[in-house]
Amino acid sequence: MVFGEIVEPSTRALIDDEFEEYPTYTKPQLIWEGNVGVPSNLNTLIFIEGNKLMKLFNALVLNSEMLYSSLNSENINIYNATNNTYIVSYVKKDLTTGEIIEELSQWLRKAKNIYAVVSEPISAYQNLNLSEKPETLIRKLSTDTADTFNCEKLESPNLVSGLGAGVVSYCIHSGLKSTLFVVYMDNSPLDSINTSPVVQLMKSLNLSVKAAASNLNPAASNLYL
Amino acid sequence: MSELFNFKENTNLEGFTLIVPSVSVGNVPQLTVDLLIASLGFKKGATVWHPGIVSSVGPDPYEVNGPEICTACELYVKEDLKLALLQLRSTIDFKLATKFFDDLKQALLRFKLKSVVILTSSFDYELHVVSNNKFYYISNQDVGELMKSIHVQIKEAEFNGKYLVHGSGFAVKLYETLADSFECIVLIKYVSEGDNRPDAIATVDVLNKFLDNLSTCSLNDIKFPSSWNCVFGGPPPVGIY
Numbered sequence: 001m002v003f004g005e006i007v008e009p010s011t012r013a014l015i016d017d018e019f020e021e022y023p024t025y026t027k028p029q030l031i032w033e034g035n036v037g038v039p040s041n042l043n044t045l046i047f048i049e050g051n052k053l054m055k056l057f058n059a060l061v062l063n064s065e066m067l068y069s070s071l072n073s074e075n076i077n078i079y080n081a082t083n084n085t086y087i088v089s090y091v092k093k094d095l096t097t098g099e100i101i102e103e104l105s106q107w108l109r110k111a112k113n114i115y116a117v118v119s120e121p122i123s124a125y126q127n128l129n130l131s132e133k134p135e136t137l138i139r140k141l142s143t144d145t146a147d148t149f150n151c152e153k154l155e156s157p158n159l160v161s162g163l164g165a166g167v168v169s170y171c172i173h174s175g176l177k178s179t180l181f182v183v184y185m186d187n188s189p190l191d192s193i194n195t196s197p198v199v200q201l202m203k204s205l206n207l208s209v210k211a212a213a214s215n216l217n218p219a220a221s222n223l224y225l
Numbered sequence: 226m227s228e229l230f231n232f233k234e235n236t237n238l239e240g241f242t243l244i245v246p247s248v249s250v251g252n253v254p255q256l257t258v259d260l261l262i263a264s265l266g267f268k269k270g271a272t273v274w275h276p277g278i279v280s281s282v283g284p285d286p287y288e289v290n291g292p293e294i295c296t297a298c299e300l301y302v303k304e305d306l307k308l309a310l311l312q313l314r315s316t317i318d319f320k321l322a323t324k325f326f327d328d329l330k331q332a333l334l335r336f337k338l339k340s341v342v343i344l345t346s347s348f349d350y351e352l353h354v355v356s357n358n359k360f361y362y363i364s365n366q367d368v369g370e371l372m373k374s375i376h377v378q379i380k381e382a383e384f385n386g387k388y389l390v391h392g393s394g395f396a397v398k399l400y401e402t403l404a405d406s407f408e409c410i411v412l413i414k415y416v417s418e419g420d421n422r423p424d425a426i427a428t429v430d431v432l433n434k435f436l437d438n439l440s441t442c443s444l445n446d447i448k449f450p451s452s453w454n455c456v457f458g459g460p461p462p463v464g465i466y
Contacts, residue, residue, distance in 0.1 A: 096277070
């Protein structure tokens, strides 16, 4: 945000007058590719959401050989990482987060540790005591009071939406333990400095992280202009 | 699918009045419910989960550094007032809305509630007669005299028998779903979008006057919840000076 710039929200109320005509709900038929069903060795389930996080995880943690199962029509992939850890990556498409949670409810009920990592723009982070924001900031919300992650708790009035919020909501409702990590990042290209807190987070989640990533910001074209 | 309501402890809601905010102009209904929770000390009674509720989570909205995590939809209860509030912090997904209302109705029927009050707001510029009285109501009960005495006017139905309240979100639809099973009233406040805190206080005032359960709540005791701290954003960045 620059001096003098006015940011006007379109509306705060999510008004939808289309609600006058409601459709009848039909449950979508989802066809998974690859392995079907919850793996017996599932211990930790990590959800990641957001383009920047996906780019980082793809560069540092995931590879195509790890792919366990996928729902290509809805941009959902499940990877089998090391240490009985499974990673669910998601890019928003037609399914609501509630439908995805229902589809993955067996996974959530079986996993012993559930984490969600989501990214938000740093401009969305609100804190009365912080006038200078760092490039990258990680906050957490956990239903597990005994969790040991070295990370500050998200402060009011910040709210998080999306799949990560859906996972934690479902876990709270079902009495399961889960932790949500919110990565607030600015809009600059990914580099070793602004990705360093995320790499630390990956390590603390016991993920096997590659030493360095190249080509995090591939050029869109070879033209100078 | 899991149960819609998951109660923290055994709670009997028989004979209770339930207040439900509809996501509408200026979020006035949600602000009103926030004021009631913070001012009267409502306790979280149950979490509510449904695939139709757009998910959101955040820290405790009523206590700085409080232990609670708030989700998109929660039920707050005050047993001595026989009052329950369904706070909604996001919205209902369009394609799953009908399913949500049907599931909600089935759950509420099991509670044996006395009545349901749906709060909503509409665009100020829709009013053809501009006056100080910006409260209207729709009800399946004979409350005309009471409402007249507190200057709340009846909302007339359109020629096809349907109610049309622009910007009121799902209020009318929920009323149509619940009206055959509950004493039901929709309270509409016409507002302009902006700083809507005074509209929320005015709505609490009207609720005080027509809900017996709330008659003990004084406007002097109104407290703003801590989550309203950054209504106009955080502090300005130091770099601009």
